[in-house]
Amino acid sequence: MHAQYAEFHEQLRRHIPEDRLISDPLRTLAYGTDASFYRLIPQLVVRVESETEVQHTIRLAARMHLPITFRAAGTSLSGQAITDSILIQLGDGWNGHHISADAKQISLQPGVIGAQANRWLAPHGRKIGPDPASINAAKIGGIAANNASGMCCGTAQNSYQTLVSMRMILADGTLLDTGDAASVAIFRNTHAHLLEGIRQLSQAALSNSELKQRIEHKYRLKNTTGYALNSLIDFADPIDILQHLMIGSEGTLGFISNITYRTVVEHAHKASALVFFNSVGEACRAVAQLKTQPVAAVELMDRAGIRSVEDKPGMPDTARQLPDTAAALLIETRAEKCSDLHQQIESIIHCLQPLETAYPVEFSEDALVCAQLWAIRKGLFPAVGAVRETGTTVIIEDVAFPVERLADAVTDLHQLFQRWQYPEALIFGHALEGNLHFVFTQAFDTAEALSRYEGLMEDVAQLVVHKYDGSLKAEHGTGRNMAPYVELEWGKDAYQLMWSIKRLFDPENLLNPGVILNEDKRVHLANLKPMPAASQRIDTCIECGFCEPQCPSRALTLTPRQRIAVWREIQRLENSQDHPERLQQLKQDYTYQGEETCAACGLCSLSCPVGINTGDLTRDLRQTYHASSPKIAHWTAQHFAQTTQIARTLLSLSDKTRNLLGETRMQLVTQGARKISGDRLPLWLPNLPKGADKIQTGVKPNPGKPQVIYLPSCSSRTFGADPHSPFQESLAQVTERLLLKAGFEVLLPDTLNELCCGMPYRSKGLPELAQVKQDELISTLKQLSQNGSIPIYSDTSPCSLELKSAVGADTQSLRIYDSLEFLTEHVVPNLQIRQAEMTLAVHVTCSTTRMGLGQHLIELAQRCAKQIVLPEEITCCGFAGDKGFNQPELNASSLRNLASAVQTCDLGVSTSRTCEMGLSLHSGVSYQSIVYLLDQQADPL
Structure with missing residues (x-):
């Protein structure tokens, strides 16, 4: 760390605990990584938990003339969330929200994930206006x-149009709340010069x-290039102008600590249709017609995009037969009433009738079908990433x-791809707004x-600006990527105004x-992120960060994206x-930060656009570098009953x-x-059980x-x-009684005490030994089940997942049921269940989630208890x-907010x-298998 930053670090320790001031090489690299193709490594990462801490950090940095950058989720694509100076990262203290009585407004702190805000609003039939593709990971x-x-x-x-008020911290550390009359009155007195400057800029415009x-x-089009100059002509009060300038300012004007949005209606009824056309021109003519429809x-x-996803579930086989000139439109219509939805569908189909579609237009109201169609659309970006x-x-x-x-623009872009030899490039976008994304692969x-x-x-810049007078950045932000072209797009007067x-x-x-405005006309070509080969497990990672909200170690050490970024750097070096x-x-640092504290739960694979399970990398590393003692492991496998x-x-x-002590x-x-x-001895837990009684087979x-x-x-x-x-x-x-x-x-296998699904060995980096135990178990189950004639009930979800994965590739497939499946499908129909007067905390394990059985557990819990908390x-x-037992801090960090959530x-x-042990320890509530409660509340029919 440079001397200046060391001094900054020392002074900041008076206000922020040392464990939230991060300067080691591994974590500055990891936490400094975002979704863009740029890399800068911060000197110091400051994890802030309050507005006061942000103010202290900004003021100290100003006194020492050190640049700072604010980071939320780091899903931005244009290089706006990276720095080689001080990175301010949000800690846990930024997840607050407040919904107005009529739900027409919601106040959100910046650490709230967009999708979470919508989950809070869903019971009210509302949602926030912005809906980026990254909404499941991006923060407010x-x-x-x-x-x-x-x-x-x-x-x-968007945020500009639905903004009601904002709390912000400016470059001098001042806090302004535009929704608080007292705060505004004070600010008008203390910052009259700033407000007068804003008024003068407005007058100039x-x-x-x-x-x-x-x-x-x-602004007739979507536009996020440069600052929101429309605020200078849309509003008269400098306070209104100020807060709207903050929207889209990418952290270059201040820090947003709270924002109040006007919410919008989330319609109850929806329908979608994937409509194919034999030419882009015809598809674009359809867009013009659809502008007048309730879509x-x-x-x-485009055709390249269709081709990249034509094997996805939900894509019709006929898509493969389309000509090279073809295009498709994915259309959605929404309504409050089912009858209104049907009228809208009829209107849209009627509107498209004069146009030549490759196949008849068919809308679906089935939620699963619609989800498949939108998954196809969202899969276009990663489809390129997966095959690069x-x-x-x-x-x-x-x-x-x-x-x-639009049609001419698509044709022109295709010609540019040919000219510069990007044959894999594809185009998709929000056609109603004329907003196109094009995706391609690039080596640097x-x-x-x-x-x-x-x-x-x-060439793209010249095409967009001079031929079409369009926007070079419609919704991804200017960042470093488009900073050299802001003046080209806007002209000299507007650029100087910015x-x-x-x-x-x-x-x-x-x-x-350097973000948004930058005098370096080649800044978009500097500090490019290396993407070396690191492992076949992770090479397709595009570092988007969609995995991060799922990771149990995200607040303790690293997330999957960060593990991959660091491992790539290790391989590069x-x-x-x-x-x-x-x-x-x-x-040395990766051993703990990357490998030992990875739960290898695989949840990251569910939100990863290209399906990467970073746990597979962790297991590979354990096998190569840190596998358990083979002698001990082999003995336990051969003497499993004794073990x-x-x-x-x-x-x-x-x-x-x-009991004695x-x-x-x-x-x-x-x-x-x-x-x-x-810390070599395992941790003793207060709720550690005694040994189970031996099971009679x-x-x-x-x-x-x-x-x-x-x-x-x-277990x-x-x-x-x-x-x-x-x-x-x-x-x-x-379980037997139930x-x-x-x-x-x-039926219980006679050799039960020698059997194991192999998962404990696989997780320790011993796949060969895991396979031996798994083969032994499957052979026993085949014989006992008469080659699958009798169903098999597995009582622990991680083991169920392991067995299902193994049996899935087996030619003589066994009928393996996780407990939740068998209880729901075969047990509950034969029982009369009484609802208990209790509030029940429900934990869906990662294995349950990966098997898609979470709803089964929720429904069983609702049958047994009057109220549940998830x-x-x-x-x-x-x-x-x-x-x-061995890294208890991982369990503690993952469940750090559990106690307050389940206190009732x-x-x-x-x-x-084992999950239930950790849940009980960190919640103060006793967690048991759902089987216990079901048995207590159920009687035979």
Whole structure:
């Protein structure tokens, strides 16, 4: 760290705890990575938790003349969220919200994810206006700071148009709340000079008729190039102008600490249609017709785009037969009433009848079908990423043209792709707004590749500006990517006006300098992110950050995106043999930050556009570098019954010692022992159960009833009940009773105590040993089930997922049911269930989510209890098999907000014994398998 920054760090420690001031090489690289194809590594990352901390940081940076950049989710694509100076990152303290009584307004802190805001508003039939494709990961701070829009919001419902009020912190550290009359009154007195400057800029824009017309003309289209000059002519009060200038300012004018939006209607009824045309021209003529129709969205896909997703679920086979000139429109219409929706569909179809479509127009109201169609559209960007050459990056550009000239614009772009040799490039976009995205792959490793990219971008700029007078950035923000072209698009007068705004708000040019406005005409070609080959598991990663909200270690160490970014850098340094000291430090730090604290839960794969499971990389690394002792592992595999018996004996001994010493003294003794061992000893938990009773195998008779094979997992066979739980029987005892009650004869394998699905070995980097145990189990189950004739009930979700994955590729497939599936489909129909007067906390495990069974657990819980609570933002619990004992901080971090979320609950339910231990520990609520409650509340029919 440079001396200046070391001094800044030292002084900032007086206001912010040391653990939130991050300067080590690994985390500055990881936390400094965003979704763009640029890289700058910050000197210091400051994780702030309050407005006061932001103010302290801004004021100290101003005194020391050090630049700062604000970061929300880092999903931005144009290089606006990176810095080589000070990066201010949002901590946990920015997730507040308030919905007005009529739900027509919502106040949001900048750390709220856009999709979460919509979940809060959904019961009221409302949503926020902006709907970027990244809404499941993007945070409100970034959505507002970039004026992000999306497929349906257009220009009428973006942040600029739906803004009510804002809390902000300016370059001098002043806090202004435009929704608070007292705050505004004080600000008018203390910042009269700033407000007068804004008034003068507004007057300059209004009095210059040519400039005023230019501003009006530019915003006839989507436009996020430069500052929001329309605010200077749309509003008279400098306070209104000020807050609207903050929208789309990309952190260059101040920090948005809270924003109040006017919400918009979320219609109850929707229908979608994917309409094919034999030519782009005909598709664009259809767009012009659809402008007059009740459509919520019209998305254009060119032939290359259709081809890239023609194998996706929901895409008709006929798409493969389209000519090379073809295009498609994905159309959505929405209404409050079903009857209105049907009328709208008829109107749209009638509107399209004069046009030549490749196939008849068919709308679907089926939510699953519609979801498939929109998944196809959203898959266009990653479709290119998934097939790109290793070492290249994926670039998505974002331009807007007049709608009436859309067909010509698409043709011109295709010609540019041919000229600059980008055969894989495809075009899609929000056709109603004339907003087109084009996606292509790019290497930056040679001067020739860089020159080719520069040539394409120069030609695109000339085409958009001079031929069409369009927007070079419609919704992705200017960033560094388009900063050299702002003057070209806007002209000299408007460009100088933007500089006047920047100097007025930030005279020292310390807030995100170089973003939006930059005198370096080649800044878009500098600081390009390397994308070296690192592992086949992760090479297709486009570093978009969509995975991050799902990761249990996101607040402790790294997210999947950050793990991949660091591992790529490690591989780059190993290949280049540059900076050996840096390489050694990164590898050393990655052991804990990247590998040991990865839960390997796989949730990242569900939100990843290209389906990457970063846990697979972690398991590969454990196999290569950190695999458990093979001798011990082989012994446990060969003597599995003895291993579980030893574990049960130790658990029972621990329980007796707890009873002898008392819980408090036991905890002190074990914590001391763990500390002396250098954390090599596992953590003792206050709710650690005694060993489970040995399960009696064979047949549990129920003559004349259908049979089911019950497969208790090794954790169910090892861990008894939580000593604090109201239920003290083992899971196996309760499960057997419930199955018998529901009218089944229960079979348990005679060799049960030797069996294991292999997951514990696979997670430790021992895939060969895992396969041996898995093959042994499958062979036993085939024989017992008569090659799949008898269904198999698995009582632990992680084991169910492991078995389903293995059996899925097996030619003699077994009928493996997770407990939730079998209970829902075969047990509950045979029972009468009474609802208990209780509030129930529900935890959907990561394995349950990956199997798509979360709704099953929720519905079972609703049958058993009057009220349920499904805590927000709790994904994987982070217990991860044995990590709750060996890296307990991962479990604690993942569940850090659980206790407050479930404080009104009487009991918790889940479907994994080890997960339930961690959940109970960090919530103060006893979590057990849903089977316990179902058994308690159910009677035979």
